Amino acid sequence: MYIFHISDIHYNKEDTDGQAKLQRIVESINTQKVKADYVVVTGDIVWKEHKEYYRECFDILNGLNAPYLLIxxxxxxxxxxxxxxxxxxxxxxxxxxEKYFQYVVDKDFVRIIGLDTYKAGYGGGEFDEERENWLIEKLNEVGEKQQVILLLHQYTLPTGSGFFDLHPGAWFIRFNNIVKKYKSSIKLILCGHLHNSLHSEISGVPIISGFSTNWGEPLLDSKKNTPERDTLRPLSYLIHKVEEGRITTYVVPVR
Ligand SMILES: [Fe+2]
Structure with missing residues (x-):
């Protein structure tokens, strides 16, 4: 199974440059030799909760020749x-x-679980008991041969960026403990939020953030608590090749 991974579109009607970049990514994905089973978009679809932008953003994403999954x-x-x-x-x-955008997709040997960590006005998000109990219920249903991929927006580990580490979610520890408990089922955690691609692990389970389709932030050991944009980083996305017992991730720069 091939999962293509894009993130943080921040669709904004005024931002024609951001729209053009998304269009270039869609074209690149469509010309890959391998076909995406899913394109996952790990959150921040629109800019600052502008609900009227969803339709326009979907108009571009609908150009993808594969189904896409949003969180x-x-x-x-x-x-x-x-x-x-x-x-x-x-x-x-x-x-x-009812209140949260959480869902499950089962395909072949994989169960993809989309999580909702939204909390109004707080970048660190929230994953309260209600959302957590739902996740546990979905993890308890998993069969012996099924492999779980979790989609969530925040990267639940320290990043090395003053800006992103400034407001960690208090729920990160609880979430990471769930991963630890279910590490025999969970094979991959895909997230966004950082606008850059960081790779680490939680109890041996890989956690990977996807590039923003719009702009990048340099992160390594930046003590600044305001975001600094990296204008030199090429527009990129990730392809995760998911096989039984192995995940391989490719970085794809976009011309
Ligand atoms: Fe974000």
Whole structure:
């Protein structure tokens, strides 16, 4: 299975440069020799909770020759993204919770679980008991031969960036403990938020953040608590090749 991974579109009607970059990524994905089973977009679909931007953003994403899966980011109000998906994307999995955009997709030997960590006005997000219990229920259903891929917006480990480490979610530790408990089922955690691609592990389970389709932030040992944009980094996305017992990740720069 091939999972293509993009993130942090921050779709903004005023930002034609950002729209053009997303378009270039869609074209690049469509010309890959391997076909995506899914393109995952790990949150921050629109800019600053502008719900009227979803439709325009979907118009570009609908150019993908593969199904895509969205999750909420700190810029995507849970209710608004659920409604936008329900209204405009009949083939996208529906939210299984009333208040939160959380869902499950089962395909072949893989179960993909989309999580919602939105908390109004807080970049570090939230993953409260209600959302956590739902996740545990979905993990308990997993069969012996199924491999789980989790999608969530925040990277739940320290990043080395003053800006992103300034407001860690208090829930990161609880989430990481769930990963530890279910590490025999969970094979991969995909996230976004950092606008750059960081790779680490939680109890041996790889956690990988995807590049923003729009702009990049340099992160390594930056003590500054304001974001610094890296204008030199090439536009890129990731391809995760998921096999039984092995994950291989490719970085794909976009011409
Ligand atoms: Fe974010």
């Amino acid at each position: 909420s980011g700190n810029h995507d109000n849970s209710w608004d993204i659920s409604k936008a998906v329900e209204t405009y994307l009949p083939n996208h999995p529906r939210a299984e919770m």
